[in-house]
Amino acid sequence: xxxxxxxxxxxxxxxxxxxxxxxxxxxxxxxxxxxxxxxxxxxxxxxxxxxxxxxxxxxxxxxxxxxxxxxxxxxxxxxxxxxxxxxxxxxxxxxxxxxxxxxxxxxxxxxxxxxxxxxxxxxxxxxxxxxxxxxxxxxxxxxxxxxxxxxxxxxxxxxxxxxxxxxxxxxxxxxxxxxxxxxxxxxxxxxxxxxxxxxxxxxxxxxxxxxxxxxxxxxxxxxxxxxxxxxxxxxxxxxxxxxxxxxxxxxxxx
Amino acid sequence: xxxxxxxxxxxxxxxxxxxxxxxxxxxxxxxxxxxxxxxxxxxxxxxxxxxxxxxxxxxxxxxxxxxxxxxxxxxxxxxxxxxxxxxxxxxxxxxxxxxxxxxxxxxxxxxxxxxxxxxxxxxxxxxxxxxxxxxxxxxxxxxxxxxxxxxxxxxxxxxxxxxxxxxxxxxxxxxxxxxxxxxxxxxxxxxxxxxxxxxxxxxxxxxxxxxxxxxxxxxxxxxxxxxxxxxxxxxxxxxxxxxxxxxxxxxxxxxxxxxxxxxxxxxxxxxxxxxxxxxxxxxxxxxxxxxx
Numbered sequence: 001x002x003x004x005x006x007x008x009x010x011x012x013x014x015x016x017x018x019x020x021x022x023x024x025x026x027x028x029x030x031x032x033x034x035x036x037x038x039x040x041x042x043x044x045x046x047x048x049x050x051x052x053x054x055x056x057x058x059x060x061x062x063x064x065x066x067x068x069x070x071x072x073x074x075x076x077x078x079x080x081x082x083x084x085x086x087x088x089x090x091x092x093x094x095x096x097x098x099x100x101x102x103x104x105x106x107x108x109x110x111x112x113x114x115x116x117x118x119x120x121x122x123x124x125x126x127x128x129x130x131x132x133x134x135x136x137x138x139x140x141x142x143x144x145x146x147x148x149x150x151x152x153x154x155x156x157x158x159x160x161x162x163x164x165x166x167x168x169x170x171x172x173x174x175x176x177x178x179x180x181x182x183x184x185x186x187x188x189x190x191x192x193x194x195x196x197x198x199x200x201x202x203x204x205x206x207x208x209x210x211x212x213x214x215x216x217x218x219x220x221x222x223x224x225x226x227x228x229x230x231x232x233x234x235x236x237x238x239x240x241x242x243x244x245x246x247x248x249x250x251x252x253x254x
Numbered sequence: 255x256x257x258x259x260x261x262x263x264x265x266x267x268x269x270x271x272x273x274x275x276x277x278x279x280x281x282x283x284x285x286x287x288x289x290x291x292x293x294x295x296x297x298x299x300x301x302x303x304x305x306x307x308x309x310x311x312x313x314x315x316x317x318x319x320x321x322x323x324x325x326x327x328x329x330x331x332x333x334x335x336x337x338x339x340x341x342x343x344x345x346x347x348x349x350x351x352x353x354x355x356x357x358x359x360x361x362x363x364x365x366x367x368x369x370x371x372x373x374x375x376x377x378x379x380x381x382x383x384x385x386x387x388x389x390x391x392x393x394x395x396x397x398x399x400x401x402x403x404x405x406x407x408x409x410x411x412x413x414x415x416x417x418x419x420x421x422x423x424x425x426x427x428x429x430x431x432x433x434x435x436x437x438x439x440x441x442x443x444x445x446x447x448x449x450x451x452x453x454x455x456x457x458x459x460x461x462x463x464x465x466x467x468x469x470x471x472x473x474x475x476x477x478x479x480x481x482x483x484x485x486x487x488x489x490x491x492x493x494x495x496x497x498x499x500x501x502x503x504x505x506x507x508x509x510x511x512x513x514x515x516x517x518x519x520x521x522x523x524x525x526x527x528x529x530x531x532x533x534x535x536x537x538x539x540x541x542x543x544x545x546x
Contacts, residue, residue, distance in 0.1 A: 038353075042352065042353075159370070159371055160369050160370060162371045162372075163362065163365060163366050163367070163369065163370065163372060164366065164367055164368070164369065166354075166366070167362050167366035167367070170352065170359070170362075170399075171343060173341075173343035173344075174341065174343055174346070174366075175367075176315070176317055177315045177341035177343070178366060178367040179336070179367055180366075218351075221352075221353050224353055225353050225355050225398045226353055226354070226355065226358065227353050227354060227358070228371075229353070
């Protein structure tokens with residue numbers, strides 16, 4: 001049995017400092033993505049979720065150029081992107097996707113430019129890979145604190161908005177009739193989503209952030225008929241996949 | 255929900271529309287609409303598609319500002335957030351994977367507008383159970399909302415709207431897409447609730463017939479104008495002809511009422527099942543586009 005475990009888990013996994021950080025950050029980010037993601041799927045905003053990751057890339061790649069912690073780049077760009085999407089002020093599903101697409105198009109162009117500059121600059125050669133695929137083993141202690149703090153912020157936002165958000169996700173008219181400020185609510189939710197997506201960008205990368213946001217949530221919705229339990233299942237699936245990913249990454253490297 | 259409230263002092267006006275006119279993108283959708291809805295009364299808002307039924311609801315709910323006129327709820331101008339009105343919107347589509355049971359949707363009717371996460375409590379559970387029983391929904395209380403049939407979902411939505419104890423219940427086309435049996439169930443349920451709770455019910459429909467057994471008053475909409483009163487007062491050839499601005503025939507076929515409004519005065523209605531749209535050229539060998 002121990003022999004088998006040793007085959008699966010390479011020696012040094014549990015004593016490695018970067019692995020500890022990766023496990024903690026991976027779990028926290030998966031948890032936030034799961035909770036936010038359940039509403040993303042319910043509200044049919046998967047496209048916006050994906051777009052915010054790509055918009056974050058613009059900030060992340062730009063941050064490397066000016067030598068700032070990429071987390072700030074990701075968060076700033078995603079939050080600004082969410083703000084612009086919201087400024088278009090369209091409530092209809094199709095119009096909303098249009099606003100998302102326009103912001104996404106603009107941001108991707110700039111991101112491509114930044115990534116090109118990153119790869120040509122001597123100091124930032126690894127940046128492209130880090131931005132697109134994350135660098136979960138290279139997160140320093142100070143960043144961990146920021147990640148945990150931002151995760152809490154996103155979770156508290158969802159907790160406070162929970163009931164009206166659920167109601168407006170089911171039916172906008174029903175929420176409006178009860179005096180729920182649907183527009184403000186949608187904007188705040190988009191901001192929470194921007195934070196959640198930015199956090200998964202620095203761990204698993206912009207390319208895969210959508211997978212962590214949508215995958216566990218969509219799976220969980222099939223497993224239970226209660227929203228709280230759906231979030232718990234999504235978190236479980238997300239954390240388990242993150243940890244498995246960390247293990248496989250470690251094993252494949254050593 | 256066994257207790258029943260006595261109707262407030264005779265028949266109180268729970269809702270009054272006074273000279274409501276609404277212009278939407280250069281078109282007058284409602285013109286000088288006046289009617290009132292009283293406690294303990296079941297009122298039908300009848301009109302064809304596009305007659306302005308949903309606009310009236312939006313005005314009453316405060317989602318659409320009228321160009322002129324005013325809305326009084328329980329005798330006062332409606333406040334921005336109105337707990338006196340329960341609302342069941344048209345066409346509520348819920349995906350099968352929405353993680354919500356029928357009872358959760360009803361519970362959202364208590365406090366869905368409040369911030370925070372609801373804490374489970376015995377009182378809350380009893381309230382929801384009572385409401386589910388009142389709409390005969392105990393059988394599917396724990397089913398996913400997305401798996402309910404049209405009639406079942408309609409009853410759950412009614413419970414959702416009623417559990418906040420409103421004085422006025424608005425239902426936008428609740429009978430659309432229901433089969434005849436479900437139609438009758440929903441109508442008799444609403445009639446029962448109206449009488450038991452002494453609330454005012456305003457229900458929109460394009461066909462008045464399913465509502466006839468329960469309807470105390472009717473508001474008939476045509477061309478943005480409204481006529482209101484009892485069915486006998488309103489569904490008459492002279493009243494409806496004036497409303498439509500052209501000759502209208504009211505036919506009584508057993509216990510059904512048919513309103514036949516031709517596209518021009520006295521042209522179509524005496525001919526058999528002639529379509530209401532004007533003549534379209536039909537090219538030989540090509541399908542007519544007249545269906546629009």
